[in-house]
Amino acid sequence: MGKLNRDTLVESRCGNNYESSDFYGGNKLKFKDVVFYYFSGTGNTQLIVKKMCDTFHELGVDVSAFKINETDPEKVDVSKIIGLAFPIAAQASYKFILEFIEKLPESNGTKVFMVDTLAGFSGAIIGPLRKILNNKGYETIGAHEIIMPNNFCLKKINENADRIKIERGLSSARKYAIDLVEGRTSWGRIPFFPDLMYRITASKYPWEFLRKMIPIELEKEKCTSCGLCVKLCPVGNITLEDGIVFSDKCQLCMRCFSYCPTEAIGFKNKQYLRYKAVKKLQLN
Secondary structure, eight states, X not given: OOOXXXXXXXXXXXXXXXXXXXXXXXXXXXXXXXXXXXXXXXXXXXXXXXXXXXXXXXXXXXXXXXXXXXXXXXXXXXXXXXXXXXXXXXXXXXXXXXXXXXXXXXXXXXXXXXXEEESSOOOSSHHHHHHHHHHTTOEEEEEEEEEOOOOSSBSOOOHHHHHHHHHHHHHHHHHHHXXXXXXXXXXXXXXXXXXXXXXXXXXXXXXXXXXXXSOEEEOTTXXXXXXXXXXXXXXXXXXXXXXXXXXXXOOOOOHHHHHOTTOOEEEXXXXXXXXOSSSOOOOO
């Protein structure tokens, strides 16, 4: 596939394997054949995954990346090291992402790591995911959270502050990738409260509440029926019939709102600014 650049994330491969001193167990770990499964709403996570793929590539590690919303979790190849990358939403992540992880096949020791992007605090993702994956037989080797600019319900945007956050985030992503290869990572867990919060986020109720509080709407006079929002929606909430039609599955990932070329998509009685970390997201 094509070259990795700032605005598009595509498959990246390199022919060498990297052996690290073993911080995960008794034998030397051969860090090779990494496959990322990722979702990016408005580009933050895409930038982080790209930086980690580039870093793995530099270290001679085979790496590929695929979109969570276009991957059948039951067909994930558990013979390779798995990376999971996604944004934080409602203290954990979007319901379709949690469902993807919960439906991963059983494993016999497949190594897995995660990285998430967030504007502030999560609290309900690292521990619960470790528990879910361990129960499926995976070896959880690393979890890392990276602060990136906020994209949700913005009243103002500080471009300089956002630029600094992105630079720091990319630096953190590079270091994390190196630490993974060198075996210097871990995946902790705090029981009870995060597990409770996870169960709430993984249910339908917070998303129903958010859809009522921040209903999405279309300014028909601005819409050109280009269909970009249909392609971008990860849960099939938008269809193009006689015009754009919204269903009741929105999880507020902000993709359609942020990338609508005519700014025809908005929120009822709300005026929010549009944030996007990259000019376009990978569509194919």
